[in-house]
Amino acid sequence: MNPEPDETSTDDIILFLDRFKDYEPNSTIIITGGEPTMIDVDKLRTICELIHMSGHKVGMLTNGYILHPLEWFDYVNLDNHGVNAKDLVKWRIALKESGRWYEETDKTYHQDMRYAMKNNVTQGFRCNSLMQPLTLWKDVIYPCCNAMCVEWWIDNYEVTRALYEAGWTIHNPEIVYTVTNWRETLPSEFYRLCTIKC
Numbered sequence: 001m002n003p004e005p006d007e008t009s010t011d012d013i014i015l016f017l018d019r020f021k022d023y024e025p026n027s028t029i030i031i032t033g034g035e036p037t038m039i040d041v042d043k044l045r046t047i048c049e050l051i052h053m054s055g056h057k058v059g060m061l062t063n064g065y066i067l068h069p070l071e072w073f074d075y076v077n078l079d080n081h082g083v084n085a086k087d088l089v090k091w092r093i094a095l096k097e098s099g100r101w102y103e104e105t106d107k108t109y110h111q112d113m114r115y116a117m118k119n120n121v122t123q124g125f126r127c128n129s130l131m132q133p134l135t136l137w138k139d140v141i142y143p144c145c146n147a148m149c150v151e152w153w154i155d156n157y158e159v160t161r162a163l164y165e166a167g168w169t170i171h172n173p174e175i176v177y178t179v180t181n182w183r184e185t186l187p188s189e190f191y192r193l194c195t196i197k198c
């Protein structure tokens, strides 16, 4: 509801798609947020077009707030956080009628970080999320979809800085080499975040 002035720019997305053009072709690139249906409508349509032009499918993880043209997306994950069930209805009906690929995630709360820390959830090298969804936020590539969210929660951007300095950024012409060799290139600060905070 309160768009940040420093959200990922279209130029950064163009550079990201160019750097990763040969990395897992035909895969689905998921637009997340925040809430992606709140992105400026022209910018969102442009992002979808750019992803399609790069040879990838477009996915979106959404709370369903605004219904956009379905043809922009190849896949939609309707994410129920317990406060938006009525918003999901319009998407569910439209997606069913269109026959498009969609799934629903029915979690009514965010991850309980204190529970996760107390119970030593799988982390770092053992985490199923590590390197599965590479995530672009602004010009930094994160090796999972959770690290930047954890940084927001703890209001500390040490890992973002460490990733940037270790070349985990779209400004690195060798970024595909860097992420492919993640065992050597991931900075130790990232593992500290995994094991202590996530």
Ligand code: SF4
Pocket (backbone or CB within 6 Å): 122, 123, 124, 127, 128, 129, 130, 131, 143, 144, 145, 146, 147, 193, 194, 195, 198
């Ligand atoms: S930050 Fe969390 S989700 Fe990401 S790899 Fe580490 S333990 Fe897994």
